[in-house]
Every structure is written in structure tokens, then in C-alpha cells.
Amino acid sequence: MKILVASDTHGDDLILQELLTEYPHMDGYFYCGDSELRASNPLFQQWQAVQGNMDYDPDFPLxxxxxxxxxxxFMAHGHKYAVGWRRDELVAAGQAVGADVILYGHTHVALAEVHQGILVVNPGSISQPRGELASLGGMYAVVTVDDDGRRVEYGTRTQGIIPKLTRTFAV
Incomplete structure (x- = not known):
């Protein structure tokens, strides 16, 4: 499985279009909220999306x-799960549906880790990054899960994939 994950564009729909063009052969496209767009936007025919705290269209699922x-x-924006402080509530929600991958946004900080055997990924913000990697610019993630393990590659809107940011976890 190979998926593309983005979050927190805050009105910048162009980058989502550009990512679809740059990565045309993914198994899935996941958007973790805060687009500030309408759920009826044609982009969300390809990007599976959830509602963020800055999305006011009730047609986005939480x-x-x-x-x-x-x-x-399992994907959620994260604001309903206190992800700025901990991930236990988010992981519990993912466990409840049998997830082996959890995606979230909200913090604007890229993160990849394993909790209770589940790969948990925040792609960071593609438009307003925060944290120690903010100087690299807006970020997204490519997540691969296969027989060799679980790999999270981070890219920026100006540099593409940055190999030194790749995180690999055993299956």
C-alpha cells in the first residue's frame, strides 16, 4: 500500500492539485482537514477528507x-482528540476500528511513530508548517506499508521528498 497524505492547506487548493499531478499512481489520497474549502470541491473526489477545526462545511465527516x-x-483532524498533548485518545479511536495506520493533522507538526503496533502519521501542514522542520516549508507525507516494513517519507512543496526525513518501522 502506498498513500499520499496532506493536511492543513488553509485555503490553498492549488497545492492539492499539484500533489495529484506529482503523485498520480497512489493507492489512496488522504487529507487530514483544515482545507477551508467546501466538501463539494472537485478535489475531494480524489482526496478522502475529514473536517478540521477551521472547516465549516458539515458535509465533511469528523x-x-x-x-x-x-x-x-483511521483518519481524523485531531482537534477532538487532544493531539497537541497526547495521542492516546486518537490511538484508542483507531484501535476501535481495527486500524493499522492512523492519520491526523491539526498541530502542523510532521510526526511519524508507532503506538501499540499502529503506525501514527501527521504529515505536517502543507501551507503553515510549525515545529523544528518549519523552515523547510510546507510538508506532506508518502506512507508505504509492505512486506519490508512501514515507511514514511516527508516532502516539501518546493523540494519534493527529503530522504533524510524518511522514517522506517518494522512490521
Whole structure:
């Protein structure tokens, strides 16, 4: 399974279009909220999206569970799960649906870690990055899960994938 993950564009729909062009052959496209766009935007025919705290269209779901290539993905923006302080509530929600991958946004800080055997990924913000990697510019993630393990590659809107930021975890 290979998926593209973005979050927190805050009105910048152009970058989502550019990412679709740059990565045309993914198994899935996941958007973790705060687009500030309408759920009816044509972009969300390809990007599976959830509602963030800055999204006011009630047609976005608060959470999403998807099945891709034999994997279960749970996605939420994160603001309802206190992700700025901890991830236990988010992980519990993912466990409840049998997820092996959890995606979230909200903090604008890129993060990849494993909690209780579940890969947890925040792609950072593609438009307003924060944290120690903010100087690199807006970020997104490419997540690969296969027989070799779980790999999270981070890219920026100006540099593409940055190999030194790749994180690999055993299956």
C-alpha cells in the first residue's frame, strides 16, 4: 500500500492539485482537514477528507475509516482528540476500528511513530508548517506499508521528498 497524505492547506487548493499531478499512481489520497474549502470541491473526489477545526462545511465527516490494499486506515483532524498533548485518545479511536495506520493533522507538526503496533502519521501542514522542520516549508507525507516494513517519507512543496526525513518501522 502506498498513500499520499496532506493536511492543513488553509485555503490553498492549488497545492492539492499539484500533489495529484506529482503523485498520480497512489493507492489512496488522504487529507487530514483544515482545507477551508467546501466538501463539494472537485478535489475531494480524489482526496478522502475529514473536517478540521477551521472547516465549516458539515458535509465533511469528523473521522474516516478506509480500507486500502488490505490495510485499515483511521483518519481524523485531531482537534477532538487532544493531539497537541497526547495521542492516546486518537490511538484508542483507531484501535476501535481495527486500524493499522492512523492519520491526523491539526498541530502542523510532521510526526511519524508507532503506538501499540499502529503506525501514527501527521504529515505536517502543507501551507503553515510549525515545529523544528518549519523552515523547510510546507510538508506532506508518502506512507508505504509492505512486506519490508512501514515507511514514511516527508516532502516539501518546493523540494519534493527529503530522504533524510524518511522514517522506517518494522512490521
Amino acid at each position: 473521522t474516516l475509516t478506509a480500507h486500502v490494499a488490505g490495510h485499515t486506515i
